Amino acid sequence: MTSCAFAKTLRKKLLGWYEDEKRPMPWRNNRNPYRILVAEFMLQQTQVKTVIPYFERWMKSFPTLQKLARARESTVLKHWEGLGYYSRARNLRKAAQKIRRDYAGKVPDSMNEILKLPGVGRYTAGAVLSIAFGKKVPVLDGNVKRVLSRIFLLKENGGTRKSENILWETMQRLLPATGAGNFNQACMELGATVCLSTNPLCPRCPVKRNCQAQKSGQQSFYPPRNRAVPVTKISVSAGVLFRRDKIYIQMRKTGGLMGGLWEFPGGKFESGESAEQCLRREIKEELGVTVRIDEKFMTVKHSYTRFRVTLHVFLCRVCAGKVSPTRCEKWNWVTAEELGRYPFPSANVKIIKRLMKNQESV
Ligand code: SF4
Numbered sequence: 001m002t003s004c005a006f007a008k009t010l011r012k013k014l015l016g017w018y019e020d021e022k023r024p025m026p027w028r029n030n031r032n033p034y035r036i037l038v039a040e041f042m043l044q045q046t047q048v049k050t051v052i053p054y055f056e057r058w059m060k061s062f063p064t065l066q067k068l069a070r071a072r073e074s075t076v077l078k079h080w081e082g083l084g085y086y087s088r089a090r091n092l093r094k095a096a097q098k099i100r101r102d103y104a105g106k107v108p109d110s111m112n113e114i115l116k117l118p119g120v121g122r123y124t125a126g127a128v129l130s131i132a133f134g135k136k137v138p139v140l141d142g143n144v145k146r147v148l149s150r151i152f153l154l155k156e157n158g159g160t161r162k163s164e165n166i167l168w169e170t171m172q173r174l175l176p177a178t179g180a181g182n183f184n185q186a187c188m189e190l191g192a193t194v195c196l197s198t199n200p201l202c203p204r205c206p207v208k209r210n211c212q213a214q215k216s217g218q219q220s221f222y223p224p225r226n227r228a229v230p231v232t233k234i235s236v237s238a239g240v241l242f243r244r245d246k247i248y249i250q251m252r253k254t255g256g257l258m259g260g261l262w263e264f265p266g267g268k269f270e271s272g273e274s275a276e277q278c279l280r281r282e283i284k285e286e287l288g289v290t291v292r293i294d295e296k297f298m299t300v301k302h303s304y305t306r307f308r309v310t311l312h313v314f315l316c317r318v319c320a321g322k323v324s325p326t327r328c329e330k331w332n333w334v335t336a337e338e339l340g341r342y343p344f345p346s347a348n349v350k351i352i353k354r355l356m357k358n359q360e361s362v
Contacts (some may be wrong), residue, residue, distance in 0.1 A: 006210070007173065007174050009210060010151070010174060010207055010210060011174065011176045011183060013206040013207050013210070014183065014186040014187065014190065014206060014207065015176070015179060015182055015183060015186055016206070017186065017190070017206035018182055018183075018185060018186035018189055018190075019182075021189070021193075022185070022186075022189055023048070023189070023193070025039075025048060025052065026052060026055055026056055026059070027039035027055060031131060031132050031181075032132070033106075033107035033109075033128060033132035033133065034064065034065045034096075034107060035059070036127065036128050036131050036132040037092075037095070037107055037124075037128050037132075038055065038058060038059070038062075038092065039051070039055055040123075040124045040127045040128060041088050041089075041091070041092045041119060041124065042054055042055055042058075042083065042088070044085070044088060044123070044124065045084070045085055046083060046084070046085075048192065050083070051083075054079070054080070054082075054083055057079060058079055061075075061079060062076075062079075065096045065099055065100065065105060065107070066096075066100060066105060068092070068093060068096040069093070069096040069097045069099070069100040071093065073090065073093060073260055074260065074342070074343060076089050076090070076092070076093045077089055077090070077260055077261060077343035078341070078342070078343040080343070081343045081344060081346075081349060082346050082349060084304075084346065086258055086259075086260070086261060086345075087119070088119060090119075090259075090260065091117075091118040091119025091120075092119060094118040094119070095117040095118050095119060095120065098116075098117055098118065099117065107128065107132065109129065109132075109133045109135070110129075111125055111129065111135075111137065114128060114129060122140075122168075123139055123140060123141055125137070126138055126139040126140070126184065127139045127184065130180040130181040130183075130184050131181035131184070131185065132181075134178070134179075134180065134181060135180065136175050136176075136177065136178075136180045137175075137180060138168060138171035138172045138174075138175055138180070138184060139171070139184040139187075139188065140158070140164070140167055140168055140171055141188060141191075142158075142191070143187070143188045143189075143190070143191025143192050143195070144167075144171060144184075144187045144188055144191055145157060145158045145167055145191075145223060146191050146195055146197065146222075146223055147187050147190050147191045147195045148167055148170050148171065148187075149167075149213075149222045149223035149224075150195060150200070150211055150212070150213035150214070150219055150222045150223075151207060151210065151211045151212060151213070152170065152212060153212040153213055153216070153218065153222060154166070154167070154170070154222070154223070155223075155224055156223070157223035157224050157225070157226065158223075159226045171187070190205070190206075190207075198220070200219050202214045202219065229306060231306060231307065231308055232306060232307050232308070233307075233308045233309075233310070234268060234307055234308070234309050234310070235268070235269045235275070235278075235309075235310050235312070236266060236267060236268050236269070236278075236309055236310070236311045236312070237266045237267070237269070237275045237276070237278040237279035237282065237311075237312045237313075237314065238263075238264040238265065238266030238279070238311055238312070238313050238314075238348075238351070239264060239265055239266055239279050239282075239283055239291060239293075239313075239314050239315075239316045240264055240297060240313065240314070240315050240316070240351065240355065241264070241265060241283070241287075241291065241316050241317070241318065242315065242316070242317050243317070243318065243333055245335060245336075246333035246334060246335060247264075247333065247334055247335070247336060247339065247355075248264075248265065248287075248323065248331065248332075248333055249262045249263065249264060249331065249332055249333075249334060249339070249342060250262065250263060250265060250286075250325055250328035250329075250330065250331040250332075251263075251328055251329040251330040251331070252328065252329065253327070253328065253329050254329055258345050259329075260329070260343070261343050261344055261345050262342040262343060262344050262348075263344060263345065263348055264313070264348060264351065265282065265283050265286050265287060265325075266278075266279055266282050266283070266311075267282035267285075267286070275296075275312035275314075276293055276314065278312075279291070279293065279312075279314055279316070280293070283316075285327075286325060286326065286327050286328075287321075287323050287324065287325050287326075288321055288322070288323070288324045288325075288326070289318045289320065289321035289322065289323055290318070290319055290320040290321055291316040291317060291318055291319060292316060292317050292318075292319040293314045293315075293316045294314070294315045294316060294317065295314065295315050296312070296313070296314055297313045297314055297315050297351070297354070298313050298350075298351065298354055299311065299312055299313070300313060300347050300350045300351065302346060302347040302350075309347060311347050311351075313351055336352075336355045336356060336359045337356075337359070339352045339355065339356075340352065340356070
């Protein structure tokens with residue numbers, strides 16, 4: 001499928017195009033393996049434009065691997081707040097600690113060793129090894145899969161282990177002997193900026209004369225789509241629970257979903273419940289107290305990969321009982337200003353912003 005001459009032509013065109021067209025990104029300024037590792041963790045599941053400000057802040061706070069390895073988990077999570085998929089942040093910190101302990105502080109440069117780091121899979125390993133160390137190792141993300149599928153009219157979309165392996169092998173065969181890092185980045189960049197999922201910009205594409213999908217007008221059929229995963233709608237109540245000027249917050253159990261992040265108490269509606277009934281029941285179950293609801297504060301809508309959450313937020317106070325939480329890692333009473341020091345999930349951050357705004361206007 002990939003004759004030597006064809007692969008050579010693709011490499012030349014893609015590398016030349018990448019040299020001229022690559023977007024500036026802070027992690028492209030130098031090939032420091034730690035910087036590349038951080039960027040690749042952040043780029044898993046997240047777009048470049050979202051990652052850039054997080055990366056810049058991160059490098060100010062954790063300029064070296066040693067600094068990250070020594071940081072507290074809550075500090076690291078605070079820097080990740082809003083990026084989602086928080087296990088990436090925990091794994092990145094653990095990876096830094098392992099590198100410091102087992103590899104004398106140097107990011108390992110072999111596939112065997114780098115795959116032993118927490119949170120490092122084949123994609124991240126390929127990106128770090130090829131970009132930071134110049135190793136001839138491929139990467140395969142959603143953008144690369146789309147580019148390969150269209151150039152070669154491959155039916156594989158990476159939805160099964162077998163089809164994923166075919167794509168990895170195709171990419172491996174295309175890699176140049178030197179400059180694999182740039183070639184990998186060129187393929188990712190082409191998918192992100194030209195070979196778009198819908199309406200690819202074929203007239204601007206450096207490999208348009210070599211692309212079978214373009215030649216046959218089948219771009220929109222490649223890669224073949226998986227059946228859409230159904231999205232579940234969830235309704236949740238949360239309480240901003242006051243005791244004088246302090247607000248109750250609790251840390252989610254570590255090890256669970258969004259573990260280590262802080263939140264306002266509350267939970268999912270049960271069948272037939274109103275938002276207020278749900279909140280009273282959840283707080284009674286979680287904290288052992290009865291609350292008086294003062295007012296509806298706001299409604300927050302938030303999307304996760306498989307869920308659409310509607311969060312009904314109320315201002316409330318304890319009217320009977322003593323707060324004794326049972327289902328969280330830690331808990332605390334803090335002022336509205338202090339909320340900003342704790343890492344919260346994105347939906348809760350919207351509540352905090354509104355609380356801060358109200359505070360300013362008092
Ligand atoms: S010619 Fe079009 S479909 Fe083919 S790789 Fe380029 S942008 Fe993608």
